[in-house]
Amino acid sequence: MKKVYVNEDWCLACHLCEYYCAAANSGATDMIKAFKSGKNPIPRIQVEEGSEVNFAVQCRHCDGKACVKGCIAGALSITPEGVVVCDENKCVGCGTCILSCPFGCIVIDEDNHRIAKCDLCTKNHDGEPACVQGCPNNAIVFEER
Amino acid sequence: MGVEFIYPEFEVIRNDERCIGCRVCERQCANEVHRYDVERGRMMSDETTCVNCQRCVSLCPTRALKIVKSDCTLRENANWQNDTIKEVYKQANSGGVLLSSMGNPKPMPVYWDKILINASQVTNPSIDPLREPMETKVFLGKKPEKITRDENGRLITDLPPHLELSMPVMFSAMSYGSISYNAHASLARAATKLGVYYNTGEGGLHEDFFKYGENTIVQVASGRFGVNEEYLSAGAAIEIKMGQGAKPGIGGHLPGMKINDEISKTRMIPKGTDAISPAPHHDIYSIEDLRQLVFSLKEATNWEKPVIVKIAAVHNVAAIASGVARSGADIIAIDGFRGGTGAAPTRIRDNVGIPIELALASVDARLRDEGIRNDVSVVVGGSVRSAADVVKAIALGADACYIATSALLALGCHLCRSCNTGKCNWGIATQRADLVKRLNPDIGYQRLVNLVTAWDHEIKEMMGGMGINSIEALRGNRLMLRGVGLTQKELDILGIQHAGE
DSSP states (O other): EEHHHHHOTTTTOOOOOHHHHHHHHHSSSHHHHHHHHHHHOOOOOOOEEOOOEEEEEEEOOOOOOOHHHHOOOSOOEEEEEOOOOTTTOOOOOOOOOHHOOOOOEEEEEGGGEEEEEEOTTTTTOOSHHHHHHHTTTTTTTOOOO | OOOOOOOSSEEEEEEETTTTOOOOHHOOTTTTTEEEEETEEEEEOOOOOOOOOOOOHHHHHOOOOOEEEEOOOOOOOSSSSSSHHHHHHHHHHHHHEEEEEEOOSSSSHHHHEEEHEEEOOOOOOOOTTTTSOOOOOOEESSSSSSSOOOOTTBBBOOOOOOEEEEESSEEOOOBBBTBHHHHHHHHHHHHHHHHEEOGGOOOGOOOOGGGGGEEEEEEEEEOTTTTTTTHHHHHEEEEEEETTTTTOOOOEEOOOGGHHHHHHHHHOTTTSSSEEEEEEEESSSSSSHHHHHHHHHHHTTTTOOOOEEEOOOTTTTTHHHHHHHHHTEEEEEEETTTTSSSSSHHHHHHHSSOOOOHHHHHHHHHHHHTOOOGGOOEEEEEOOOHHHHHHHHHTTTTTTTESSSSHHHTTTTTOOOOGGGOTTTSSSOOOOOOHTSSSSSSHHHHHHHHHHHHHHHHHHHHHHOOOOOOOHHHTTTTGGGEESSSSSSHHHHOOOOTTOO
């Protein structure tokens, strides 16, 4: 399965991926609407900044799936393709998955009292995930490995 | 704080309807023009240090930014123009020589734009390059005067060493130091992919790029940085830099702060020391001295590499080129006064040298007159901006063109002409690790390949239009050119007729 990978050599910590991600998942048709309509869209990707090395982190869609096992509401599941997805109607925002994720990839969406996580833009785009499209330096790639 | 005489040249116009406060402009500006005011919850800017490199404009996800020239100007004066007055202010402030970067921006004549290309109509057929073969391959080097045969009547095919180019465009010299590691990596990979050559400039060859040696021209300049036997043997050709179009008659100065570990190792000089290239080569004071260096380099590389001598286009360029041709050089590279630089004194860049079009025409004519044109190939650079410029240069007599500014533009350069500050926001003319990172060679090399491939298509289209299917048939074919708006003297020097003649 194609996944999102980061190449820390080229990450500039510009944080554009966060904004493209948040806008893509906000339901708004463009970025200005997403951020200017009074809501606070949550990015599902976050840039970790260091003094020399930066990289973006979002759900690895990993083999461990600690989040899925730990989910008390049965909201998290794995699609046949291997994408870890969250059913927002079931999620109760308990945060168990956030605590159990070894990568720190899941964030809480305070406004909606549930979690926000990367679903590889399967609901938003038909091509590449928004973070990959928005990265100015090919530091985030969507590929088979 | 004293009185600031100079009002910022540019204004940052931010459309607050569009700005979402993502702060990418702030993070991406090495000149620290933008900042986020937490109390007011909005982006602010201070244009004092803005160089109009357009990095923020390009990365703004909502196109909320534009940079415009400030309309706050001094009182109009045709003699004392704004820039002239500001330069006086700057020098009164600093007491120093003014520094500039990239090519001469003054409104000097661009002869390429006053030359028009011919096309076939009715009496001679034009050729469609998409349907018929079209040759843009070029060989650079000394050509044999006549065909010779051995005692059995077979052709003697031993030729002096040549460079084989898939098309008549090469990337000209830009040193590692003046441009970044990633810029060099992009050029090296692109030259390899395209089957042309890039030039190391005078800063030596980083050990990582020895693998691209077959498509590398290694340069020996007056500073002799990074020159050793391994370096000379690594490239496909060796270039002796006698002069540079942007700054004829003077040397170079790479400030110590740019000499980091890698550059120190590559240039073979201590870290943090200024890299000074003297104005002359201290062992060259005549054509005879030049000849000694040409032959020393040939000897050092087992007579396997062609030697290029690069000179700046100056007043006596034809006579100088004639001398260079007799020095044993295989290729002469001529750099016109609009050529770029990482840093040059403003007065030199803007006032010294001559246009490459005139220099090329007079050199080609002189070498022909003296019967030594076949002894050398002629490569020209100094603001070759498009495929049309290449075609015109070839028709004026060049064998190939050197491009550098166009190549940097392909890599993201926005010609803000601030290379000398070392804070290139596009990761090209900088050694700051966080800025160098901004140029990903995976993207950069592809953009260079795209550019040169596009030019190749255009060159073939124009050749086809003229009914020419081989670049050899275009070389020196000045009948294919006509001048517009030129004086008889200019036409005579260019060796072309006026449009309508």
